Amino acid sequence: MPDVGKDPDIGKASDTGTDERGTDRLGEQESPSESPSLLASVAGFGVTFKAMFKKRLTEQYPEYKKPTAPRFHGRHQLNRHPDGLEKCIGCELCAWACPADAIYVEGADNTDEERYSPGERYGRVYQINYLRCILCGLCIEACPTRALTMTNEYELADRTRESLIYTKEELLAGLEEGMVDTPHAIYPGATEDDYYLGKITEVAPGTVRQVAVSKGELPASQRPAAGTADSPEGVEA
Numbered sequence: 001m002p003d004v005g006k007d008p009d010i011g012k013a014s015d016t017g018t019d020e021r022g023t024d025r026l027g028e029q030e031s032p033s034e035s036p037s038l039l040a041s042v043a044g045f046g047v048t049f050k051a052m053f054k055k056r057l058t059e060q061y062p063e064y065k066k067p068t069a070p071r072f073h074g075r076h077q078l079n080r081h082p083d084g085l086e087k088c089i090g091c092e093l094c095a096w097a098c099p100a101d102a103i104y105v106e107g108a109d110n111t112d113e114e115r116y117s118p119g120e121r122y123g124r125v126y127q128i129n130y131l132r133c134i135l136c137g138l139c140i141e142a143c144p145t146r147a148l149t150m151t152n153e154y155e156l157a158d159r160t161r162e163s164l165i166y167t168k169e170e171l172l173a174g175l176e177e178g179m180v181d182t183p184h185a186i187y188p189g190a191t192e193d194d195y196y197l198g199k200i201t202e203v204a205p206g207t208v209r210q211v212a213v214s215k216g217e218l219p220a221s222q223r224p225a226a227g228t229a230d231s232p233e234g235v236e237a
């Protein structure tokens, strides 16, 4: 053990009133901010001056929206077949794959009178909670029918929890030209496999939207006459 008491440097005072361990004569530790040096100040301003001549990084958002990378992970979309039927079969694999528990799915059976997808089942309820979603993309990897994909849309901020839980109606892709909205019948003579093999490329002639009884719509024969107070809007037979 060294003989501390005999160390000649210990307790040796400097001109500023401190010894070489930063302890003043009263034994208190001196803060570095209490001894600013001119050199340190100049160095600090040097950083400021250097930054003044750098290219500015200011984004003119939202007036200018920077394009994303082509495979950017943005808002989800539920896709349709070329005739308008939905690709989702309500299997819930996306919900199982999600590490953030952000997806809720309820499947239901199609019927010939009310068909939403070519096969046996469809996604009756579909929700994604964007307060939980981390946009990792595991759900779209898990989807067996390519029903679920991600778009490049990243403007997902809002003020309420409810508005950030996107419903099936918000996530379902819009109708392209020639498509008929669901529910409607499968292409005559086609099978579910024909849809997934890409053999159905357009809507069958004469296809009309069916009545969504499960959503509370009434068949034409049971609807109140047009123009009355009880007449629903926008439902076609």
Ligand code: SF4
Residues within 6 Å of the ligand: 097, 098, 099, 100, 101, 102, 103, 128, 132, 133, 134, 135, 136, 137, 138, 139, 140
């Ligand atoms: S992107 Fe990731 S976190 Fe978001 S819903 Fe899909 S699996 Fe869940």
Ligand code: SF4
Residues within 6 Å of the ligand: 087, 088, 089, 090, 091, 092, 093, 094, 095, 105, 123, 142, 143, 144, 145, 146, 147, 148
């Ligand atoms: S989006 Fe895909 S994985 Fe999710 S329920 Fe529909 S078919 Fe299944």
